[in-house]
Amino acid sequence: MVSPLVKPRIVKKRTKKFTRHQSDRYAKLSKSSWRKPKGIDSRVRRRFKGQFLMPSIGYGSNKNTRHMMPDGFLKFVVHNVAELELLMMQNKTYAAEIAADVSAKKRKVIVERAQQLNIKVTNWQAKLRSEEDN
Numbered sequence: 809m810v811s812p813l814v815k816p817r818i819v820k821k822r823t824k825k826f827t828r829h830q831s832d833r834y835a836k837l838s839k840s841s842w843r844k845p846k847g848i849d850s851r852v853r854r855r856f857k858g859q860f861l862m863p864s865i866g867y868g869s870n871k872n873t874r875h876m877m878p879d880g881f882l883k884f885v886v887h888n889v890a891e892l893e894l895l896m897m898q899n900k901t902y903a904a905e906i907a908a909d910v911s912a913k914k915r916k917v918i919v920e921r922a923q924q925l926n927i928k929v930t931n932w933q934a935k936l937r938s939e940e941d942n
Contacts, residue, residue, distance in 0.1 A: 809928075810900065810926050810928050812879065812880030813901055814880070816872055816880075817873075818873045818876055819869075819870060819873070821866070821868075822867050825839075825840045825842075826860070826861060826862065827839055827842075827860050828840075828841055828843055828860075829852045829860055842863060845862075877903065877930075881901070881902060881930075882901060882902050882903070883902070883903060883930065884902040884903065884904055885904075886905065886906055886907065886910075887906075887907045887909075888914065889917060892904055892921055893921075893925070895927050899926055903927070903929070903930050904918075904928065904929045904930070906918055906919075906931055906932075911935075912936070915935055915936070
């Protein structure tokens with residue numbers, strides 16, 4: 809099992825999603841799809857106390873831990889063996905994730921090659937069939 813080169817503590821400034829203004833009032837508005845309020849009298853836009861918070865640059869993650877998975881690796885989407893071999897020297901920084909459109913046959917080849925190169929694959933079990941199922 810390969811482990812990351814460095815595993816810093818990942819600190820998120822905010823873990824909750826930002827709620828869309830008036831999404832509690834109308835069912836047709838999705839709670840999670842953020843839109844900036846544009847109204848001239850909007851309380852949320854004017855940042856009144858007790859209103860929904862708006863996203864701002866201050867909520868950004870630490871540059872060192874941005875896009876980092878909890879295990880300390882960064883994701884790299886792989887479509888074939890050639891792309892997997894790009895990670896040969898970076899196997900302690902990046903973990904491979906096999907793309908969703910890759911067939912089960914090609915996945916098997918990619919996973920085997922990743923084991924040889926000592927590269928972590930995040931979704932190695934996807935589309936995998938055991939011998940009993942056949």
